[in-house]
Amino acid sequence: MKQASEWLISQNKFHRDARSLGRKAHTVSITGGKGGVGKTSIALKMARMLAKQDFKVLLIDCDTNLSNTAVKLGLPLNDHFMDLVTAKKSFEECLTIDGNFHLLSACNGNMELFEKELEFDRLLIDVMSAHEKDYDYILLDCPAGLSKTSLTLNAYSDQRIVVVTPDRSSITDSYSLMKILNTRYGVNENHLLVNKVSTLAQYQRMVRTLGETVENFLTARLRVLGFVAFERGAVDRFDQELLGGANSALERDFAKVLTRFTEETVGANVSAHGPARPYNSMRVREQDVQPAIC
Ligand SMILES: Nc1ncnc2c1ncn2[C@@H]1O[C@H](COP(=O)(O)OP(=O)(O)OP(=O)(O)O)[C@@H](O)[C@H]1O
Ligand SMILES: [Mg+2]
Numbered sequence: 189m190k191q192a193s194e195w196l197i198s199q200n201k202f203h204r205d206a207r208s209l210g211r212k213a214h215t216v217s218i219t220g221g222k223g224g225v226g227k228t229s230i231a232l233k234m235a236r237m238l239a240k241q242d243f244k245v246l247l248i249d250c251d252t253n254l255s256n257t258a259v260k261l262g263l264p265l266n267d268h269f270m271d272l273v274t275a276k277k278s279f280e281e282c283l284t285i286d287g288n289f290h291l292l293s294a295c296n297g298n299m300e301l302f303e304k305e306l307e308f309d310r311l312l313i314d315v316m317s318a319h320e321k322d323y324d325y326i327l328l329d330c331p332a333g334l335s336k337t338s339l340t341l342n343a344y345s346d347q348r349i350v351v352v353t354p355d356r357s358s359i360t361d362s363y364s365l366m367k368i369l370n371t372r373y374g375v376n377e378n379h380l381l382v383n384k385v386s387t388l389a390q391y392q393r394m395v396r397t398l399g400e401t402v403e404n405f406l407t408a409r410l411r412v413l414g415f416v417a418f419e420r421g422a423v424d425r426f427d428q429e430l431l432g433g434a435n436s437a438l439e440r441d442f443a444k445v446l447t448r449f450t451e452e453t454v455g456a457n458v459s460a461h462g463p464a465r466p467y468n469s470m471r472v473r474e475q476d477v478q479p480a481i482c
Contacts, residue, residue: 213246213323214453215316217345221361223332225353226383226416228256231329233430234349237446239289243324246283246290248315250341251331252308253301255294258284260427269294270301273311279319290323309340316344325453334368343373347453349413353384354394366402366410376408381445384418391415411452414445 218231228251235247249257249269258265261284268282269292284291292315295301316326328345330338342348342365352362369375380398385391395412402410419426419438429438 213316213320213326214347215320215326215328215345216347216349216453217250217328217330217342218349218351219328219330219338219342219365220351220358221332221334221365222353222358225332225351225358227332227351228260228329229427229430230349230351230381230383230416231327232257232260233442234446234449235291235325235327236289236431237442238325238327238450239287241450242288244288244290244322246292246319246323246326248292248312248326248328249294250308250312250328250337252294252337253296253298254331255296257291257329258293260431261291263293265296266293267295267298268292270298272315273301273304273306279315307337309337309344312337312341313344334365339365339368339373342369343375347377347379347449348375349379349381349449350410351381351383352394352398354382354386354390359394359398363398363401366408367406370406370408376406377411378402378408379411379413379449381413382415385415386418413448414441416441416445 216234218227218234220227228249231247235245239245247257249255252269255265255269263284268277271277272279272282272292279292282292284293312328320326328341330341332338348369350362350366352358366375366378369378380395382391382394385394399410399412402408417437419429426438429436430442
């Protein structure tokens with residue numbers, strides 16, 4: 189862990205003036221610890237909406253051998269990521285391009301990739317470093333879990349959007365992620381997006397529980413971006429509706445989240461919904477969020 193932090197610092201990521209060295213893209217990881225909370229769906233939606241707003245966006249599928257981005261877009265699976273790793277193809281040849289939206293998808297159970305046991309965090313950071321001057325945003329669709337790859341990519345990113353769902357295991361896992369990032373990597377700010385929300389009261393409870401715990405037990409703050417409602421219906425209907433871009437309630441929820449986020453990252457002050465709010469309020473106990481690990 190120590191080695192990873194030193195290496196990250198050597199990449200200049202924590203140096204405030206890094207941008208003046210010619211870096212351009214805001215790197216944003218879509219993360220959360222727990223599986224199935226909506227990271228990939230949200231990363232894809234964000235990437236497509238930002239591209240529609242004329243930002244040049246690169247989405248990198250960091251779930252290197254369980255890639256879902258191409259699946260959700262209805263694209264054929266490919267091994268471009270393996271070709272990039274083995275230098276059989278150039279970066280440009282490995283992208284799926286739709287206007288301003290560029291996707292670097294990954295593999296699905298590729299044996300050769302599996303057996304190589306590569307250091308994917310270094311590899312992906314090298315890819316980003318080489319191309320960040322060409323994009324406004326680089327979004328990282330992070331894998332579930334607390335792997336070194338996931339932690340390093342989260343620490344490397346300029347911002348992290350932590351996706352949680354209203355259940356105890358998601359709250360616990362997201363807190364564990366933020367705790368390790370804070371303690372081992374000095375990450376002191378994360379954005380919170382609550383997905384699969386059924387009621388406003390549920391959303392408010394989530395924000396309060398996580399916000400208070402982060403504030404009271406970590407030297408970090410949580411910036412609240414908002415929520416995406418739980419869409420009932422057939423399996424995969426959510427993704428179809430989310431990516432379809434119709435003028436739906438879902439689209440409006442998402443537009444609010446994105447407005448909050450872009451206003452912060454591009455430095456504007458005020459919107460109809462106000463900027464993302466740092467959390468502060470009354471106390472809860474850390475064990476309310478994380479019963480097992482303190
Ligand atoms: N707000 C929502 N309402 C209903 N279904 C949703 C919502 N958000 C995501 N889903 C569904 O939940 C499932 C998991 O979503 P997704 O693949 O985006 O999660 P993930 O966090 O990327 O998962 P993994 O950890 O496996 O990478 C998908 O079937 C998706 O359609
Ligand atoms: Mg995913």
